[in-house]
Amino acid sequence: MNAPSATTDAGPAEPDRLDVVLAGTVFFDLVFTGFPQPPALGTEVFTDGMGCSPGGIANLAVASARLGLRTGLVAGFGDDLYADWLCRTLAEQEHVDLSHSRRFDHWHTPVTVSLAREGDRSLITHGHPTPVPLDELVGPQPPESRAVIVDVGDPRHREDPWWRRSAASGSLVFADAGWDPDERWGSELLDALEGCHAFTPNCAEAMAYTRTSSPEQALAALADRVPLAVVTCGRDGALAVDSSTGERARVPSLEVAAIDTTGAGDTFASALVRGTLLGWPLEHRLRFASLCAALAVQNFGGALAAPGWGDIADWWTATSNAAAEGRPGAAETLARYAFVHEHIPAQPGRVRRAEATIARFSDAAPSTVPGSPTLPVPEHDPRKDPS
Template identity: 30%
Template sequence: MSLEGAVVCAGRLYCDLIFTGVPRLPSMGTEIYASGLGLHAGGGAFITAAHFGALGRHAALAATLPGAPFDTVVAGDLAHAGLNLILCRAAPDGNDPQITVVLTGTDDRAFVTRRAGPALPRLTAGDLRGSRHMHIGELATLVECPWLIDAARGAGLTLSLDCAWDETLDAKGAAPLIAQVDVFLPNAVEAQRLVAAGLPPPWSSLDVIKRGAEGASAGHGDTAMAAPAIAVTPVDTTGAGDAFNAGFLNAWLDGAGVEASLRQGNDRAARAISGRGGFNPAATEAAT
């Protein structure tokens, strides 16, 4: 399948085990009970790519496909999202499955994640020929695969990057990588952690901060802009930031201004949290 005009979303692909209606976070030696459970394909790259596809844009995923026992669940979601998988490769034999356990309460959520093996296959500029933009799903992927920048730029692509904070990362060491992308999209907590690590903004050419119920803001040179969130009753906030990324970038790639792109990002996030899972076709496609 050709990549002509595609947005390539690069990053780790997980199976998300999402527990909803969690009354509190568990502590060691205690047990809590959730009111709901869902199994879905996950990871920022997949969720953003799926929302791009729901918006009608050609979206390709660059990731390592999971092995057993969650490969069937993930494969079904990939097929439903209709993504171009030409840049994906199967996990090496013997790799542990990549899993994220999501605990979702009334106001926020927490994650426990197991990474295993390479995030994605090695790509060159030639592999990306014909595509238009690359979105990297998490900073950890860019740190693991810094060659993504040269590959994307060699193919003439613009670049965006989510943060997806990892406390094991050397934030200062990652700063030169962040500075090379066109759009950087941390959430408010991740932005605060970057500042606390001694990295005040600006981080990239265009910094977009996702603020949950407070909406989103952007800094571009000396100009600051903001857009309020859309009021909805959340079912599951997993992947809301990744959905925002797709809405914002879809408008930005079409030449919309930053404020209009912020509104489109907030709209996509609001639709995403109306259903369970980072990408829920029933909650997103019907409202597109």
């Protein structure tokens, strides 16, 4: 994947100002797919697929960077081999700015095993809190950015609201919630939305937090809290209200065969931010976000399943071919997404997917991540010389 240029079509570049800043925990994700049957105690199951990928807040970081947003990530990294791989993948392969991240001695990387099957997934995680609080990690002055994406469902972001300093500096804050593991659905989360530009929960979360019985009612309640309220409904699409422009929109989802839904919501949010920074109409923002999420779930691996512009270009070509062949609905889809075609770069580039083993960085430059060691590559690479 080629590094994004200093100026992207997300808007004019400003010196030392990123498009989007994120802060949180990065996980090493190990994803298994293709189960012949669910695993049971006392048995062993062989799967058809496996992949390694950055996870956690890295889902948002990679999705944003692949869409051309200059993305900065503030996170803690351990001193283990997992962290080496994560730092190199994010900085050198995905071009995420890690200059505000830190590595810590004697702290190991959190690990998540994802079991993806039947259109959903189960997660098994082991890890410890970052050695310093998130607010301290970000520092008194967050990196300057046009937007911030934050999970206000995470108590750390409410107790140490670093993103409010970003909002005071002019950043648009896009908030998400996530599932409340205690299922209390407390009002403190909605109160935390003060100063946020957008809130993007799924329909179950939106109805639970607003104590309403339909996505439409939940959207109406959330529209009183933030200028841009969005409720995602999975296969039923998404609906939104933007009071700053007076727009309302509802779009259907694209019908695809989902392999792994991990990170789909993060991809949706990143695409929504990109469309907002471009000043797109609300319907276009929702359609673009839905398209990117649909492309993401057709690959496994969370962060590395996020689409790049090459994937979007491939989708446009395939849909154009289907329309030329007279397949039902293809021509209508092309008409609805014509605005996307206008923004596909002339050379969209390709992205890497999750691989079964931790890939060797044979074509990467020396790491620029503070504290990340530069590892020599053996002169004899068996992948190139099978003899």
